[in-house]
Amino acid sequence: MFTRSFLYDAIIYLYALSLLFYFSDVARANRSAKRMGTGLLSFVWVLQTAYLGYNLYEHLGRWVFSMFETLFLFSWVLVTVSLIMSRFFRIELVVFFVNLFGLAVLALNFFSDSNVSPMIDSWNVNDELLFIHVSLAVGSYAAYTISAIFSGMYLFLHRKLKQKSWTNTMKRLPSLEKIERYTYVSVVIGTPLLMLALALGVVWVLIEKNVNVLFDSKVINSLLVLCAYGFYLFQHHSLSMSGPKLAKWNLAAFGIVLLNFILSNVFSGFHNWQQTGVGG
Numbered sequence: 001m002f003t004r005s006f007l008y009d010a011i012i013y014l015y016a017l018s019l020l021f022y023f024s025d026v027a028r029a030n031r032s033a034k035r036m037g038t039g040l041l042s043f044v045w046v047l048q049t050a051y052l053g054y055n056l057y058e059h060l061g062r063w064v065f066s067m068f069e070t071l072f073l074f075s076w077v078l079v080t081v082s083l084i085m086s087r088f089f090r091i092e093l094v095v096f097f098v099n100l101f102g103l104a105v106l107a108l109n110f111f112s113d114s115n116v117s118p119m120i121d122s123w124n125v126n127d128e129l130l131f132i133h134v135s136l137a138v139g140s141y142a143a144y145t146i147s148a149i150f151s152g153m154y155l156f157l158h159r160k161l162k163q164k165s166w167t168n169t170m171k172r173l174p175s176l177e178k179i180e181r182y183t184y185v186s187v188v189i190g191t192p193l194l195m196l197a198l199a200l201g202v203v204w205v206l207i208e209k210n211v212n213v214l215f216d217s218k219v220i221n222s223l224l225v226l227c228a229y230g231f232y233l234f235q236h237h238s239l240s241m242s243g244p245k246l247a248k249w250n251l252a253a254f255g256i257v258l259l260n261f262i263l264s265n266v267f268s269g270f271h272n273w274q275q276t277g278v279g280g
Contacts (some may be wrong), residue, residue: 007047008110012132015044015103016196022096027233028184038086041099045083048076071109078102094202104199108206133204136197141257143190144229148254150183151247158244180243183250184236191229198222221260228253 007256021037024030079102082095157173160166174182198219206215230248235241241249 007051011044011047012103012107012110014040014047015106016100016136017098018044019096019103019196020093020189020192022099023195024188026092026096027188027191028237030052033091034086039082041079041083045076045079048049048072048155052076069110071105075102075106075109078105100195100199103196104203106181107200133197136193136200140190140193140197141261143186143193144225144254144257146256147186147190148251149181150186151250151254152180154179154183154247155244155251158247176243180246183247184233185231187232187250191226191233194226194229196223196277198226213264218260221256225253225260228256 018040021033021040024033025037050233052073078098082098082102085098086092111270153173154176157176157179161176173179201219201222202214205211228249232246232253235246235249
């Protein structure tokens with residue numbers, strides 16, 4: 001049981017990590033990130049194949065798979081297809097979303113099977129699925145906070161340069177180009193983390209069969225956060241928005257993040273930290 005649980009955890013974490021590298025390549029063509037993402041995804045495929053091979057050996061003479069094994073096989077097919085697409089076609093964005101869906105299916109499969117992990121009885125921070133969800137969400141908010149600091153720094157330096165007002169403080173700041181790049185990298189890190197956190201949140205909702213949770217104010221606002229930063233990334237790539245405007249938009253997006261935190265403590269029905277001691 002311990003070995004199987006360890007294998008499942010390894011598949012989930014490696015799968016999620018590969019998606020982070022793939023998103024980095026999607027956001028800005030990065031061959032090193034793509035190689036890392038493909039390497040990790042290939043290792044996930046190896047682990048899944050080993051598990052399927054063992055299961056096929058166990059099922060010799062009985063050609064009936066359980067729902068768990070069927071969904072696991074479905075996830076394996078998605079990984080296989082995405083690896084083929086990544087190898088022979090330049091459609092990284094499709095590969096990313098295929099695997100984001102595949103990870104959600106795999107997580108739903110693992111955490112809803114009583115033989116793999118305990119079923120969730122409540123929204124409890126000790127639950128492994130919730131721990132991963134919260135960790136990813138906190139990581140994304142930390143990245144967004146750093147990006148907002150850089151944006152504020154960008155606007156300060158840009159205004160000083162425009163006024164031709166040199167100070168000792170300005171000498172200690174990076175160039176506008178570097179600040180803009182650091183801001184972008186922070187958003188690139190935060191956005192896939194939030195996407196993974198939301199995907200696992202949906203998994204929890206499906207396990208609990210509590211669809212009403214999807215209409216919670218915190219969930220809706222989290223989607224707004226994702227859209228706001230997605231728009232930032234789109235504008236950054238299209239170059240249709242100037243640096244100062246991009247910085248202002250990033251600060252506005254961070255304002256939605258702050259609103260999200262407020263909602264979790266005031267209006268959210270299940271993300272209230274003061275009542276439950278957790279948030280995501």
